[in-house]
Amino acid sequence: MIPSLSISLASGLLLAGAVNATELVYTPVNPSFGGNPLNGTWLLNNAQSQNDHDDPDLESRSSLAGTTAFERFTSQLESRLLSQLLTNIQNGNTGSLQTDAFLIEIVDVDGVLTIVVSNKATGETSEIVVDGLRFN
Numbered sequence: 001m002i003p004s005l006s007i008s009l010a011s012g013l014l015l016a017g018a019v020n021a022t023e024l025v026y027t028p029v030n031p032s033f034g035g036n037p038l039n040g041t042w043l044l045n046n047a048q049s050q051n052d053h054d055d056p057d058l059e060s061r062s063s064l065a066g067t068t069a070f071e072r073f074t075s076q077l078e079s080r081l082l083s084q085l086l087t088n089i090q091n092g093n094t095g096s097l098q099t100d101a102f103l104i105e106i107v108d109v110d111g112v113l114t115i116v117v118s119n120k121a122t123g124e125t126s127e128i129v130v131d132g133l134r135f136n
Contacts, residue, residue: 029043030043031043074100078099081097082097082104085097085104085106094106094107094108100120101119101120101121102117102118102119102120103117103118103120104116104117104118105118111131112129112130112131113129113130113131114127114128114129114130115127115128115129115130116128
């Protein structure tokens with residue numbers, strides 16, 4: 001009986017020691033609810049990584065959606081030719097460019113640059129006149 005009494009007495013002394021406790025304070029994680037503003041990016045990245053929803057309209061909004069390799073090549077070639085045409089204008093040369101849909105004529109007369117864009121299908125023309133154009 002003495003060993004059980006000594007164990008009881010020892011456990012009672014341990015439990016009777018000083019107890020320290022602090023107040024529990026909740027701090028939100030989300031900056032929208034008062035949390036640390038540095039958590040915003042982390043929370044957004046986690047939410048986006050877990051999002052498995054696919055936007056059905058995304059493919060139709062894409063500029064390359066539904067285009068073939070040939071159509072992309074043609075578009076890039078037209079872009080390159082327009083860029084080369086503008087470089088020629090900077091060097092003092094004029095000219096024209098013809099695509100499937102448009103005819104673009106560029107004329108430079110005494111510093112007045114005239115660009116005429118003609119729509120082949122409808123026959124409509126647009127004229128852009130730039131006066132005082134100086135290239136360095």
